[in-house]
Amino acid sequence: MTTLDLHAVHKTYGAVTALAGIDLQVREGSRTAIVGPSGSGKTSLLRIIAGFEAPDAGRVVLGDQLLADGPAIVPAHLRGIGYVPQDGALFPHLSVADNVGFGLPRHTPQRAQRVDELMEMVALDKAMLQRRPHELSGGQQQRVALARALALRPRLMLLDEPFSALDTGLRAVTRKAVAQLLQSAGITTILVTHDQAEALSFADQVAVMREGRLAQVGRPLDLYLRPTDPATANFLGEAVVLPAQLSAGWAECALGRIAIHDAQRSGAGQIMLRPEQLQLTELANEGLGAQANACLGVVLEADFCGPVSELTVRLLAHAGTAPLLVRSPGLHAPAVGATVCISVQGHAHVFAPGA
């Protein structure tokens, strides 16, 4: 069942086209992440869904309620939509209790009870209720903002880069906790983020925006392994894109012969592999003669990133091919200058003609 349905949504600001016709469906109880480069229209789209802005044209439907039909809109406060902005936007002069309970009826016994429930939902200790926002950590402030948005039992939750101010460790922990919380509460959620890994791990549907349009919408794994074009491929992570000759389920390329899923494709094409599909075996010099094939390379650069090392490898037999990015286990990666044999795991993705 579809909860949110956007149809041909357009928005311009003066001469700038922020949204150039957005169609998007979000299923009830699901989590959608909207990613895209800066200025691609993510926040404009979220603000139109929230009701803070009106589209110039197009429709926004939530459940069976028409929220926007061009510039005619239902006001934000009547939509039943929760919104958590980037900085949490807590009221600095109010206590945690008053922030969380802000939208609830005052002076009722149920208010304090509901605030307690919400604190429990977002895993915050009730001892914090009388603190002010500046007496909390960044992650705790985000949880208070989430509790405040949950207080009114929203039909839809909008999260606008809510984790971006948190450091890496806290960010991952908070993201996971928020995803679990929203999932167990069955709340349909849309997250806007710059962070590809965050989008892929948080959502069950990812929408990639580019220049006011949706370049691709789908399940995280499908988008990662089968992006529609090289730009989308690169946006969702590092990609190795190579020209290839295709025939009968194989691609002949600078890395040799690689399996592809589409047995019908033939002729010239472009293939994509993710760096973790390439495996390196370090060769001793005397092994070179026996291993002489298209997949020999030399390590030009090695960046140690902890669990993995990112290596740049130049193919020996294809000086014209741009150096490849390969990920190797961090503690056992070949050193700069090492000669390596490159083997490919799994299938290559073939871009559609003209992508």
Ligand SMILES: Nc1ncnc2c1ncn2[C@@H]1O[C@H](COP(=O)(O)OP(=O)(O)OP(=O)(O)O)[C@@H](O)[C@H]1O
């Ligand atoms: N109120 C406004 N007035 C004029 N132009 C605007 C306004 N809001 C957004 N824009 C323009 O619309 C385009 C889309 O902006 P938007 O903020 O939606 O992008 P974004 O993808 O959220 O970017 P970022 O990731 O940097 O936040 C940009 O070119 C931006 O400059």
